[in-house]
Amino acid sequence: MSIKTKRGLGRFFFLIVPLAIFLVITLAPFYWIVVTSLKTSTEVFAKPLTYWPRQLTLENYVNLFKNLHFEQYFLNSFIVSISVTLMVSVMSLVGGYAMSRYKFKGKAFVYVLLLCTQMFPAVVLMIPLFETMNSLKLINDLKSLIIVCSCTNLPYCMFMMMGYYNAIPRTLEEAAQVDGCSLLQAVFKILLPSMKPSIVATGSYAFINSWNVYVYATAFITRKEKYTIPLALSIFQGEANTNYGGIAAACVVALIPALVLFGIIQKHLTGGATSGAVKG
Amino acid sequence: MKKIIKRERYLYYKRQATPYILLAPILLFVSIFLLWPMVNVFLMSIQEYQLLKPDARKFIGFQNFVEVFTEDKVFMKAIKNSLVWVAVSVAVQTVLGFWVAYLLNQKFKGRGLYRALVLSPWAVAGVMVAIIWSLIYGETFGVLNDLLLKLGIINRNISWFSNSSRAMAAVIIANVWRGVPFFTISYLSALAGISDDIYESAKIDGAKTWVTLFKITLPMIKDTIVITTLLRSIWTFNAVDLINTLTGGGPNNATITMPLYIMQKFKLEYNYGYASALAAIASCIMMVVAFIYINLGKLGKEEMY
Numbered sequence: 060m061s062i063k064t065k066r067g068l069g070r071f072f073f074l075i076v077p078l079a080i081f082l083v084i085t086l087a088p089f090y091w092i093v094v095t096s097l098k099t100s101t102e103v104f105a106k107p108l109t110y111w112p113r114q115l116t117l118e119n120y121v122n123l124f125k126n127l128h129f130e131q132y133f134l135n136s137f138i139v140s141i142s143v144t145l146m147v148s149v150m151s152l153v154g155g156y157a158m159s160r161y162k163f164k165g166k167a168f169v170y171v172l173l174l175c176t177q178m179f180p181a182v183v184l185m186i187p188l189f190e191t192m193n194s195l196k197l198i199n200d201l202k203s204l205i206i207v208c209s210c211t212n213l214p215y216c217m218f219m220m221m222g223y224y225n226a227i228p229r230t231l232e233e234a235a236q237v238d239g240c241s242l243l244q245a246v247f248k249i250l251l252p253s254m255k256p257s258i259v260a261t262g263s264y265a266f267i268n269s270w271n272v273y274v275y276a277t278a279f280i281t282r283k284e285k286y287t288i289p290l291a292l293s294i295f296q297g298e299a300n301t302n303y304g305g306i307a308a309a310c311v312v313a314l315i316p317a318l319v320l321f322g323i324i325q326k327h328l329t330g331g332a333t334s335g336a337v338k339g
Numbered sequence: 340m341k342k343i344i345k346r347e348r349y350l351y352y353k354r355q356a357t358p359y360i361l362l363a364p365i366l367l368f369v370s371i372f373l374l375w376p377m378v379n380v381f382l383m384s385i386q387e388y389q390l391l392k393p394d395a396r397k398f399i400g401f402q403n404f405v406e407v408f409t410e411d412k413v414f415m416k417a418i419k420n421s422l423v424w425v426a427v428s429v430a431v432q433t434v435l436g437f438w439v440a441y442l443l444n445q446k447f448k449g450r451g452l453y454r455a456l457v458l459s460p461w462a463v464a465g466v467m468v469a470i471i472w473s474l475i476y477g478e479t480f481g482v483l484n485d486l487l488l489k490l491g492i493i494n495r496n497i498s499w500f501s502n503s504s505r506a507m508a509a510v511i512i513a514n515v516w517r518g519v520p521f522f523t524i525s526y527l528s529a530l531a532g533i534s535d536d537i538y539e540s541a542k543i544d545g546a547k548t549w550v551t552l553f554k555i556t557l558p559m560i561k562d563t564i565v566i567t568t569l570l571r572s573i574w575t576f577n578a579v580d581l582i583n584t585l586t587g588g589g590p591n592n593a594t595i596t597m598p599l600y601i602m603q604k605f606k607l608e609y610n611y612g613y614a615s616a617l618a619a620i621a622s623c624i625m626m627v628v629a630f631i632y633i634n635l636g637k638l639g640k641e642e643m644y
Contacts, residue, residue, distance in 0.1 A: 073548075078442055078453065085457050088471045088516065091482050095474055108485045150364050157361035169362065176373045177570075178629050180577035182598040183618040186605055187379035188372065210372040213365050271464030273580040277606060289466040293584045296470055303474060310470045314463065321462035325455050328524050 089314075096120070096307035103303045119308035129309060131284060132291040135201060136270055136313075139287060142205045143269040147212045148262045152254070154213075155220025156246070160229065173214035181211070181274035189278050203279040204287065208269040216261045223257035224250075260327035263320040270317050288313045380622065383615035390609035403616035414617070416592050417600040423507060424582075424596050425575045428514045433568055435515065436522020441556070443523065444530045461520035465580030472513040473585055476500070500586055503593030510582050510594055514575070522567055529563035530556070573628055576621075597621045 095103060096119050098112045123129040158166070188207060189198075197203035227250065235245035276290040286294070292309055387399045407414050443454055460468070475483050476499040484496045499509045533556065541551045557564075579598040582588065588595035588603065595603075601621065604614035 161358035
């Protein structure tokens, strides 16, 4: 065997084959849920199992909006996610600037404090937060979710922003200030335009997280018309667990926004809450 | 002259105050809705507090804790299950995540698209992971049994959630599917930081691929591995949505974990005091782990300024 074919074989077994296996394992569950959602209710329970629907149907999707009022849950989740995204983007844009550009007393403390909040379990916080929201009369109000989701996402998003600011040289604003801009003008006219992709990445991150939020939703929301998507899905799963096609369709619809946003931002996602993200 | 000094002083204080003003909204929100509840849960844990008996609310000292440690059999089970759930999930994810990152770090056609596809489970909520996998695990109409039958590995349909160790394995597999991308993302950025020159010179010295992997790559990203593993352990410990939707803790509490148990006490029994005591214990466990994490990782001190 020549060296070239040997190297080719090595590449085949150690690169191509594992790549293919990982891809199949990752995508197969997605494939199965899409296929299930496109089957008729009789075909879902037909033996032998079909790996591609004999008869393609959209009845599960139509049913979702016609009988199960999925659009209401979709809208609720959308309201929560968009509000959280806006709040988190603005606050972390401002806070990240302070963390990146200023030296001040207590900076290390703020850093560690915010990092620690990332480890607080939602199931622990939900107990006292339920009480707080109850006294604020925000139970069964989407505002409770918006507030809490913003808070849980803020620290990490601020670290992300800080990393992005760190990657932009300080001289950019300083030059603008020398040319007679005020600091505020320099930030708005010079810094923000070059931060655009970073804002999109941070915002999308917050959006996906709040789109998926579950624990707080189960604690704060009990009225059906206020359900968000994960809550609706889990209850749907518990109640009607024989309607596989319907559940699959609901899941597919719920997955689309998160996956699309993920496609946009996946290049920007780096590291955990420390190393990668901080380095930007 | 006096005016100039005054103005200088004003500018000095303004500059000093700016970062605090900019950070104020974040710190305010985080204090009210994250830090205070964390303190409050400890206060609630020493109270008799049930939603159904609002008049009976009072401080009872450590009675809840005594009850947890002496009478509560589910508690011990939850701790044990949590350990298995975290250790196995994280160990498997660490290895597979590194493997995928290592592959993705090589050059091949269509790498960008491949990366996006193979990392996509990252964006899937726990509830949705549970639903996707419940369709796969289904006893009669699940695709897994069908495939295993076709391959001749089993000869009759297996009920994945009726046996305790099988149920645990099933939830862990679903969790691994979702969790691998998180590790891959971390490792990818660490791997990208190793310069090609090192590999080149190793190659010139005649080092084999396996040798460079264990002698160069792994030692150089050691810090990332440690931090990612610990961080993910904490998040996996806290995660509750997947198990709750997939098994609800069953069969016979075989897959109940600490957070799930807290949730049940809170959501099903409305026993807020007792749930808080459990939550306080879980938090203490977390704090110990976080302390180790902070000391091990040094929190990237050199990167802070």
